Structures are given as structure tokens and as C-alpha cells.
Amino acid sequence: MTAPSRAARPAVGAGCGPAAPAGRTWAGPVPSAAEAAGPLSLDGPEAFGAVFDACFAEIHRYVAQRIGTDHAEDVVSETFLTAFRKRDAYDPSRASVRAWLYGIATNLVGRHRRQEVRTLRALGRHGPDADAPGHDERVAVRVSAQSLRPDLAAAVAKLDRRDRDVLLLVALAGLSHEEVATALGIPYGTVGSRLSRARRKLRAALGGGDPMLDPEEAGRG
Amino acid sequence: MDELETLRELYGEPQADPFLGARVRGRVEAGVRERLETGARRRAGAPGRRPRRPRLPWALAVAGVAAAVTAVAVAVPQATAGAPGAPSRAAAVSGRSVLLAAATTAAAEPAATGAYWRVRKLHRRPHPEPLGRGGNRYRVAESRITELWVARDGRVWSGSRELGAHPAGKADEDAWRRDGSPAEWSSRGYVLSTAPEQGRLRAATGRVPFSMAGRAMTFEEIQALPVGAAALKDWVSRAVREELAAAAGDGGGAGTESGAGTESGAGGPLDGVVADALSGLLWSKPSPPAVRAAAYRALAEMPNVRYLGEAADERGRRGAAFSFTLRTSPEPVRRTLIIDPGDSQVLSSTVTGPPGSGGDQVELVLEAGWTDDEPSAPGLP
DSSP: OOSOOOOOOOOOOTTTSSOSOOOOOSSSOOOOOOOOOSOOOOSHHHHHHHHHHHHHHHHHHHHHHHHOHHHHHHHHHHHHHHHHHTGGGOOTTTOOHHHHHHHHHHHHHGGGHHHHHHHHHHHHHHOSSTTOTTOHHHHHHSOHHHHOOHHHHHHHHHSOHHHHHHHHHHHTSOOOHHHHHHHHTOOHHHHHHHHHHHHHHHHHHHTSSOTTOOOTTSSBO | OOHHHHHHHHHOOOOOOTTHHHHHHHHHHHHHHHHHHHHHHHHHOOTTSOOOOOOOOHHHHHHHHHHHHHHHHHHSOOOOSSOSSOOOHHHHHHHHHHHHHHHHHHHTSOSOOSSEEEEEEEEEEEOSSOEEETTEEEOEEEEEEEEEEEETTSOEEEEEEEEEEEESSHHHHHHHHHTTOOSEEEETTEEEESSOOOOEEEEOOSSOOEEETTEEEOHHHHHTSOOSHHHHHHHHHHHHHHHHHHHHHHHTOOOOGGGOOTTSTTOOTTHHHHHHHHHHHHHSSOOOHHHHHHHHHHHHTOTTOEEEEEEEOTTOOEEEEEEEEEEOSSSOEEEEEEEETTTTEEEEEEEEOOTTSOSOEEEEEEEEEEEOSOOOOOOOO
16 A cells, blocks of 8 residues: 555646546556546637647647657647648547647658658667756656667657557557547547557567566555 | 557657747747738738738637636535544444454464465556547446565565456446447557456565555564554654655655644544555555554554444455545545454455546455465466
């Protein structure tokens, strides 16, 4: 048994939709989901401004993870402009604004494939922004030696683009199968098959069983 | 850690330039304005005349959103910290006698009757988000088995086996079938599967295998705990205060002074943590019989440990239910233990989570005590 857990990963995107991946632990109560500020709509510039403010940080995080911060600014701007341009095509009954924005961002990231591969190579060799100022805590939390995974980065780079899109929308954006399907405009069942294929390849790259798996808390009381 | 978590670790958190949001907002705003102007010009059909700038009251809209968010945060209903209904004096008396009876049973147990002390638990935890498609939503719960093996010389092994995620109740199961009985879901960056995984067993080398209220403890330290109820409670209270002070010191925060007063009969703010640490000695650690008995006696004297009467756990095993509040803020979290006074074993623990946790977290003790079996990876239940 443990004292109530204090640590939780910073919630991302509160107000835009469900929080992006939160730390998952068997110890202590699960942190509650960030409540959405209500349904977002794209009707009118005011509403669009609200969508921008609610979703910018989350979309930027995702794009910057995939193609690096230098290129993310342009792509994120383009994502919101595209969303505004195509706002008449948005159907709130089919997708959340959040999933729709992720879909647009993913399509735009797809035009920067070489940049994505370069970003992955850098992540595998040097880790994510390890020398960025203000990141001491996060860097300290990670076991930095473990996060250097050239093998894993190479495996992600080698994935079919469509498989990679599904994988990263699940792993980085925290979307559900349904949201991925609407974001990318693909059938629900296709999400599962692409995800399985991508995960299989990652597992192979990581070399089967993960010795780091921690059967935590069995005896930690 | 699964491959998706490893992947997130690889990607890390990108750095965020503090002015980036405003900068991109400016760009998007300009782009939107340009687009609206182009549209207006096209409609006006008069290229020579400068169209009126469309009004973009974003600042206002933003203020409105911020206010709405604040309102939502404030509007979260404040649940009361206390449990419903104060216990009657009679219930308090009988609860105390149940715990004292369990203490007597615990004290009478032989110290070690096998090569290993072993506890095997079934854990069930609701997934915090509903799954499914469209209007057809349902909840699933994830289960796993954990085992802890402790040799008489203090060596420790821990085992675990994920049992997969399954619909939480009957209505959830029906909704799951309507969803096409999927065997996998993605949610919050994780993939949940109905399939059980392989069991794993790991020797706890290179780390202190036990902890109490955040304090790392060795097998020897557990064997050396005080065997008097008051002395044990004092020891635990002190450990709780020191761990909290250390944690606050790490974070540079203050406010640990309020932790004083756990020895007082009135009950201090840390009583929940103290009760939790004491109860951990009953069912999650290889405590010697005299220490278990002392823990039962100490719990019997704690005013925040409430007797709920007879109850059955999810396997239908009957016992006496006790509960205490683990924390009161932001939302109250309670632990309810069902114990069997006949053999002093804890049968189950239920943590009633805060809103948003998706439901109760249940642990069922499947086996506890001494055995001559050799440590091995956990089998299916």
C-alpha cells in the first residue's frame, strides 16, 4: 500500500479533449481525466479562436515530436489555417475537433517525410532536446541512457507511413481507434491492423521481452 | 513498460518556446483575415474599393473561454470527505472487538512454517475512460496477478501476470458485443487487450524490496518492528512524518508542520496514511506474528478506522469490513479492507477512487502465508 501518488505527467491539452497519455501505474488512484471545456465548434472566427487556444499546445507538441520544433511552427500554422479553410467540411457528429485537427496535422507532417526521418535519427542518437534549457526536471525523470534507442528510432523510420501515422496518433496523441479512423479517414478495422503491424515491428526492434518491465508494487506497501 | 511507452520516452517532450503560441496565433489570425478579405472582395466584385476589415474579436472570445474553463473547474462538486453516516457506539465497540480478536489469532500463529512467505493477489482496476464507438460506450477493467515471495533469509522475488482487459459489468459486456467484441482498444496512448500475457518472476536484487508510507524497508527491518501496539503506531507515525517532510523538502514546498498530532486520540490529518501503513503490515509484508498482532491492536484504537459490519468480498468470502480515508483532497479516497477474524488474514482491499478514476480498484488476496513451493512465474487464476 502506498501513500497517494503525487507524481503525474503534465496533462496536455486540457480543454481540447482528453489528456494525452498520462502515466499509467498500478499504484494509487488513477489520475482523473482532464475535463474538456465542452464541445468546441468551428462556427465563426470567435469559435475558431477558442479552438486555437484550446488545442494549439497539444497539436504543436505532436507535430514537434514528429518533425522537430524548427519545422513545427510552419506546419502547425498551416494546420489551423487548413482547418479554418475547410471548416465547412467539418462534421461534428463524426469527429471531435481534436481528432480532426490531428488528422490535418498528420497529413501535413506527411509532406515532411525526410524531415521526420532526420528527426528520428537525432532522437535515437541524442535523445529529445536533452540540452534544452528548462528541461532539467523532465530529463532527470527519464533514465536518459534508456531513451537513447537508435534501434527503435530506425524501426519507426522504416515503418510504412500509414502504419506510422496510426501508431503515433495512438502513442503520442492518445487517440482511440475510433478517433484515429475519423482523423485519417480510414475504416475502423484498418486502424487495428495497422497498429498491430507497427507494434509487432517495434517489439522485434526492441528484441522481444522487455527486462525493464517492473512488476511494481507487489511488495511495495 | 510496453513498446508504446518506450516510444514516448524516445520522443520525449519537445521544448516549447513561451512566445510560440502568440506568434503562431498571429500568423493564423493574419491568414484567416486574408482569407475573409479575399472572400469579401470576391463577393463585392469591386477590386478598386478597399473592403472593410472583418471584425475578429478573438480577444473577447478567448476571455470567454478562459472564464468558462474556470467555471468548470470551480463547478466540480465538492464531495464530503467523511463517509456516510457516523458509526454508532455499538458498531465502534464491535469493530474494535473484531480487530482485537484478529490480533489474538495473529499472535497465535507460528512464526514460519515453510521455506517461503508468499502472497498472491488478484488486482482489478477500471480503465478511466469509456471505450467503444459513437453512442455505444462501455467500461473495461484491467486485471493482473501479482505475487511476492520472501525466503527466510530475506531474499525476495516478485511476480506479475497481466490478465488483460474485460468489460467491467453485464451492461458493459452487452455494449462490448454490440461493438463487435473487439480484442484490442487504444486509449490514452495505451493499447488494451483482452489477452493475458506471460507471467514474469524477478528477483528483487539491487533495491530495497518493501516500502511503508514511502520509506524503503528491508526484510530485517520488518522483522525488527516494535511488537507493542502503541510503540508500533508511534514508529509508523514518525516514519510517515519523516517521509512527508522529506518529500516536501525535495519539492521545496512547506506545510509539513500540520503533520503533527497523529499520536493524539482525536485523530490527526495523517491518520489515514498511518492506518494504511499499519494495515499494509497485515497483508502485504512478511510481518512476524507479533507485529501483525500489534498492527491489529493499533488499528483497533484508531478513531478513523471505521467498522462497516460483515461483508463478502467478490469471491463471496465473508469477513468483517473496515474502512479509512486515505486522503481527503482534492477528492476523498477511501480504502476498505475485508478481514477474516478467524485466521486474521486480509481477504480483499477496495480503493474507492475519486471521480474520473472510472470506479473502484480491487485487490483480492488469493493466497497468503508460508509455503514450501519454489518461486515461479504466476499462473492464471
